[in-house]
Structures are given as structure tokens and as C-alpha cells.
Amino acid sequence: MELIPNGRPSIEDEDVTAVSMVLQSGWLTTGPKVKEFEEEFATYVGSKYAVAVSSGTAALELALTALDLPKEAEVITTPFTFVATSNAILYNSLKPVFVDIEPTTFNIDADKIISALTPRTRAILYVDYAGQPCNFSRLREIATEKNLLLIEDASHALGAEYRGKKVGSLAHLTTFSFHPVKNITTGEGGMITTNDESMYKKLLLLRNHGLDKSDQRFGGEWSYDLKLLGRNYRLTDFQCALGLSQLHRLAAMNRKRAEIARRYIRELSAVPEITFPKISTDGVHAWHLCVLLLNNIDRNLFYKELKLQGVQGNVHYIPIYKFEYYQKLGLCDPTAFPVTEDIFQKIITLPLYPDLTEKEVDYILQTVKETITKLKKSGERTKL
Numbered sequence: 001m002e003l004i005p006n007g008r009p010s011i012e013d014e015d016v017t018a019v020s021m022v023l024q025s026g027w028l029t030t031g032p033k034v035k036e037f038e039e040e041f042a043t044y045v046g047s048k049y050a051v052a053v054s055s056g057t058a059a060l061e062l063a064l065t066a067l068d069l070p071k072e073a074e075v076i077t078t079p080f081t082f083v084a085t086s087n088a089i090l091y092n093s094l095k096p097v098f099v100d101i102e103p104t105t106f107n108i109d110a111d112k113i114i115s116a117l118t119p120r121t122r123a124i125l126y127v128d129y130a131g132q133p134c135n136f137s138r139l140r141e142i143a144t145e146k147n148l149l150l151i152e153d154a155s156h157a158l159g160a161e162y163r164g165k166k167v168g169s170l171a172h173l174t175t176f177s178f179h180p181v182k183n184i185t186t187g188e189g190g191m192i193t194t195n196d197e198s199m200y201k202k203l204l205l206l207r208n209h210g211l212d213k214s215d216q217r218f219g220g221e222w223s224y225d226l227k228l229l230g231r232n233y234r235l236t237d238f239q240c241a242l243g244l245s246q247l248h249r250l251a252a253m254n255r256k257r258a259e260i261a262r263r264y265i266r267e268l269s270a271v272p273e274i275t276f277p278k279i280s281t282d283g284v285h286a287w288h289l290c291v292l293l294l295n296n297i298d299r300n301l302f303y304k305e306l307k308l309q310g311v312q313g314n315v316h317y318i319p320i321y322k323f324e325y326y327q328k329l330g331l332c333d334p335t336a337f338p339v340t341e342d343i344f345q346k347i348i349t350l351p352l353y354p355d356l357t358e359k360e361v362d363y364i365l366q367t368v369k370e371t372i373t374k375l376k377k378s379g380e381r382t383k384l
């Protein structure tokens with residue numbers, strides 16, 4: 001049996017056709033598909049503006065650059081995320097300040113943010129872990145009271161909702177990723193959404209070197225000026241065509257993700273060694289990941305055994321303060337995150353993507369249950 005991967009893009013004929021048409025059109029970048037994707041995306045999430053960029057990491061970097069924070073300003077964030085979240089803070093010469101997570105949702109613990117604030121704190125960069133929106137009303141309360149900006153890393157959360165509003169319309173700036181394992185893909189790619197026109201204009205400059213020029217095919221002239229030091233973080237037209245065609249199937253793909261996740265939860269919740277994170281009733285989960293905690297079962301042995309049986313697990317995430325680079329920076333006391341540490345020891349991510357078949361899900365469920373039984377027995381033997 002072939003290994004069942006942990007995540008996988010869903011590519012249909014209509015995606016291939018959409019990309020081919022742009023390739024044959026002769027306009028590969030800075031063209032009409034970029035605008036079309038941005039406009040549809042903004043409409044979908046309910047924001048005024050959207051800016052397409054070359055990756056989710058580029059989106060995070062530019063979102064922070066656009067805020068123009070003073071050097072050495074501090075940005076509160078979670079350690080339980082992909083490194084790109086806090087790397088983007090470092091790219092901007094800002095200081096990440098990690099705050100422990102909630103034991104129930106694994107999202108940043110808003111109540112612990114208060115004690116991490118200093119006079120230099122300027123922003124909170126939070127992540128909707130696994131696709132479940134953070135407690136936005138609490139975060140907004142803190143932000144308003146302490147005069148902080150909110151940036152949402154919604155790389156997991158395209159399609160998610162909080163109290164009836166789509167993620168992407170809530171924070172000052174929201175970033176998305178279109179990496180192949182995410183809810184939609186453009187190969188590599190990302191998006192920033194905002195309702196703030198001045199942010200929007202700055203982001204357009206920042207992703208195109210800082211040049212105030214439009215393509216000559218859009219009526220632009222040969223002359224231009226450099227307004228600020230930007231990057232080339234543009235997304236190509238054929239990637240935007242893929243993004244558009246994926247966006248049209250997002251609802252159906254997220255429905256499939258949710259169905260599979262609900263089945264995992266339904267059929268594994270009775271296993272005493274397994275706990276799932278709490279699913280809030282405040283919103284709609286985008287189900288980028290389905291994770292569970294193993295109690296009294298060695299996670300690393302469980303991972304190995306699953307792989308031997310043809311099921312690829314994963315660990316989301318190694319806490320950022322554990323990485324050598326971050327330890328050398330001496331940014332934080334690695335013992336200050338008891339919840340993150342505990343969750344990290346126990347967590348495993350099951351395969352989840354729209355094209356998983358019912359038979360594969362059956363097989364994964366059976367393998368998980370059998371592996372628990374097997375490891376429980378060997379655990380009992382070593383205790384004797």
C-alpha cells in the first residue's frame with residue numbers, strides 16, 4: 001500500500017485549463033489575473049482590499065513592514081506556529097515576544113498577553129491554529145485598551161469565520177498562504193487583506209520594489225519613481241489563475257475537510273488515550289489540520305508505527321523557542337511555556353485533505369486504534 005500523505009493539494013482539470021489559458025495569453029505577470037484574484041479574494045473574505053504576493057511568508061514580512069514600527073518595537077506572538085510567523089518579525093528588525101497558548105484550542109492565550117506587554121509593545125501577530133479562529137473579541141479588547149495593532153496570520157484559516165464574519169475582515173491586516181498543503185494553493189503564494197486604504201497603497205508599492213508604476217499594458221508610462229525600499233514579491237498571473245479556480249472550489253474543499261475531521265473526532269473520541277482540541281461554537285473552523293493529543297502513549301513511537309503502517313503523521317509544530325537560531329538570540333526563557341511544552345510532547349497531526357477517500361479514512365482510523373492498543377500493551381510490559 002502506498003503511503004497516505006499528511007497533506008496534499010487538490011488539482012482538477014479546471015485548474016490545469018485556467019493555468020494553461022494564462023500561459024498561452026502572453027501576459028505572465030503583473031497582468032489582469034492578479035487583479036481579478038485580488039478582487040474576488042477580497043469580496044470572499046469581506047475586506048475592502050487584497051494584495052497578492054509570492055508566499056505566505058512574504059505576506060507576513062510585508063504586513064509588518066507596512067506598519068512602519070519603530071526599530072526594537074516588540075510584537076507579541078505565539079511559539080506554536082510555523083517559523084515563518086516569527087521570522088517575519090525578525091526580518092523587520094523587530095523583537096518577537098512569545099506568549100504561551102491555551103490548553104484547549106492551542107491558540108495564543110489572550111489572558112497571558114497582558115503580563116507580556118512592555119512600553120515597547122506595538123502589535124500582536126496571532127495565528128488561527130489548525131484553522132480555528134482565535135478569541136478575536138478578547139484580542140481586540142486588549143489591542144484597543146493598549147493601543148496595539150492586530151495582525152492575523154490566517155495561513156490555516158481561509159474560509160474560517162468568527163461570530164459570523166470571515167477571517168480576513170477582522171484584523172488590521174490579515175495574511176494567507178497558498179502553499180500546496182493549505183486550503184487553496186497557487187504552488188507558492190500568499191495574500192494580505194485590509195480595510196485600510198493607506199496600508200493597501202503601501203503594500204502595492206512594497207511588493208513591487210517600491211516603484212509607483214503600473215504596467216505599460218495597463219496604460220502606464222516609461223517613467224517611475226522609487227517611493228520606498230520594497231521587494232519583488234509579485235505573484236504571477238498563471239498562479240493567480242490557479243488561485244481563482246481553487247477559490248471557486250474552496251467551499252466544497254473545506255466541506256470535505258470538515259467532514260473528514262468530524263469523522264476522526266466522532267470515531268476516536270471514545271478512545272481514552274486520545275483528546276481533541278476544543279472546537280469553539282463562536283465560529284467556523286477551516287480545518288487546515290486535524291490534530292490530537294496522545295495521553296500515556298509515546299508520541300514518537302506512535303508516529304513511527306503509523307508510518308510503518310503507511311500513514312504519514314506530522315507534528316505541528318516544534319515550538320519556535322526550541323530552534324538553535326532562536327535560542328542563540330536569547331529572546332526568551334524556554335521554560336516559560338508550560339502549556340506549549342506539554343502539548344508539543346503529545347500532539348500528532350492526522351492526514352487531512354479534500355481528496356482523502358472514505359476507504360483511506362477507514363484505514364487511518366483502524367490504524368490509529370490498532371497502534372494505540374499495541375503501544376498500550378508494550379507500555380504495560382515495560383512497566384512490569
Ligand SMILES: *Cc1c(COP(=O)(O)O)cnc(C)c1O
Binds near residue numbers: 082189
Ligand atoms: C504555511 C504557513 C506560513 C508560511 O506560508 P508560505 O506560503 O509557506 O510562505 C506562515 N505561517 C503559518 C502559520 C503557516 O502555516
